[in-house]
Amino acid sequence: MNLIDTVRIALRALLKNKMRAALTILGVVIGIAAVTTIVSIGQGASRLVQGEFQTLGTNMILVLPGNTKRGGVRQGGAPTLTSVDADLIGQQCPEVLASSAVVWTQGQVIYGNENWNPKEMLGVGPDFLTVRNWQLEAGGFFCSSDIESNAKVCVIGHTLIPKLFQTTNPIGQLIRINNVPFRVIGILEKKGANMVGDDQDNVVLMPHTTVRKRINGSPLDNVHAIMVSARSTGKMNVATKQINSLMLERHEISPGDEPDFTVQDTTEIAEALGMITGTLTLMLSAIAGISLLVGGVGIMNIMLVSVTERTREIGIRMAIGARGKDILRQFLIESVVLSCIGGVIGLVLGTGASVGATVLINMYKPGTQWPIVVSIPAAIVAIAFAAAVGVFFGYYPARRASRLDPIDALRYE
Structure with a gap:
């Protein structure tokens, strides 16, 4: 059969x-x-x-401040990173595509009779969009000369447009951030909410020097974090090692001592x-x-x-x-x-x-x-x-x- x-x-x-x-x-x-x-x-x-x-960025690596010791006592939350660190990482680490200093702040944004408290207000460097793999929908971004001159310019996310400007074109408009006037020079491409529901477009970006000096009122060159983008996913480990080596040398960390910074590879977290x-x-x-x-x-x-x-x-x-x-x-x-x-x-x-x-x-x-x-x-x-x-x-x-x-x-x- x-x-x-x-x-x-x-x-x-x-x-x-x-x-x-x-x-x-x-x-x-x-x-x-x-x-x-x-x-x-x-x-x-x-x-x-x-x-x-x-959405955090392309091949993202984060450099965060670590702990310092004074008289043998651990000092938590000390500002151990500077904008010079961020610049040198981008210049002297061959496998790093771009880097940006990051300074956080909070405050109210005012335009005319409208006001809004953005979820994120960041002072960043000119390569921040490259690091975050973020595009502009309109206008431009600030450059190195704006960083050096503490220019009062900003780039806003989509959420701020209906909250402050309604039908007005935001480009070229003056807004006040903690009573400091800023000119809007660009609008970020819309990203939407992340996995925990936070609106990624509820953001204002400004030169980190302007935020540090004019809004936070700090005379120091310290930054809260450094965002780095490696040239490729395969180069993440090499880029991380190069960053570690450079930072250990710059911060004069002796062998065996605990570094005053932390380098985190977001790929490993993912x-x-x-x-x-x-x-x-x-x-x-x-x-x-x-x-x-x-x-x-x-x-x-x-x-x-x-x-x-x-x-x-x-x-x-x-x-x-x-x-x-x-x-x-x-x-x-x-x-x-x-x-x-x-x-x-x-x-x-x-x-x-x-x-x-x-x-x-x-x-x-x-x-x-x-x-x-x-x-x-x-x-x-x-x-x-x-x-x-x-x-x-x-x-x-x-x-x-x-x-x-x-x-x-x-x-x-």
Whole structure:
């Protein structure tokens, strides 16, 4: 008997008991649907994390002030970085594409009768947009001469336009920041909210020297952080080592002493978060996969019942020339067909559930923009695993059927 005839006979046998077949595959449907949903949502979470770190900048490296010691006592939060550090990192580290000093401040922005408190007010360098991989929608950005002259110019994010200017073109307008007049020279390209819902466009950028001297009133050259962009992702480690080496030399840190700065590679943070989401996805998928085992046991039980019910049929087929391997193949095919049907239905339901869950997440948390991910490899693995379940749990009933004695089978009532 050829394979096509065996498949036809197996399908005919399954169609005789549609309700029993439907109940048999229910466990497989639930298992595959659960695994597909969890894997899709987990992969969406990983992409969201990676995407959020991409919005921070291109191959971003952060240099932050560390702790200093005075008289053997640790002094936390000391201003240990300067704008000269930022400039030299960009000039003397070959694998650094760009660097920018960053000075934070807070205050109120006033235009006419309107006022607004931006989420972020930053003093930055002329290469800040390169580091952050941010474009301008209109106008221009300040340059090195603006940094040197403490120019009172600024670039604003999209959120400030309706809050302050309504229909007025902001370019060229004078605003007051903590009672210091600034001229708007540019508008940043819209970025939207990040993964925690913070508006990235609610920002004002100014020359760091202007912020430090005119707003913060500091006579020192200290900055709060230095943002650095490596030339490529593959050069991140080399760039980090070059920055460390330069800073240790500039700050005269002796071997064995604790540096007064910290260099953080955001790629490592993104990979760590991706590993966490991946591990959680794997664990939840394993838990959901238990229902596949339950479904497999159900298939085995039903196939054993089917073998018992069809003992006389098996005897007749053997009496007219069917071999044991034909019987084995028939019952294996029935088991695999049950599992694969359940796998396909579960895959469709799981895909729909993952899309629906993602839509709900984005609906109730608009700032997240959780990506919809339908994993083709996961779908292939799900169907293959369903077939494997059918083979594994269907082999024993099929083997039992193939070993029946034809005379005893014909006598069976």
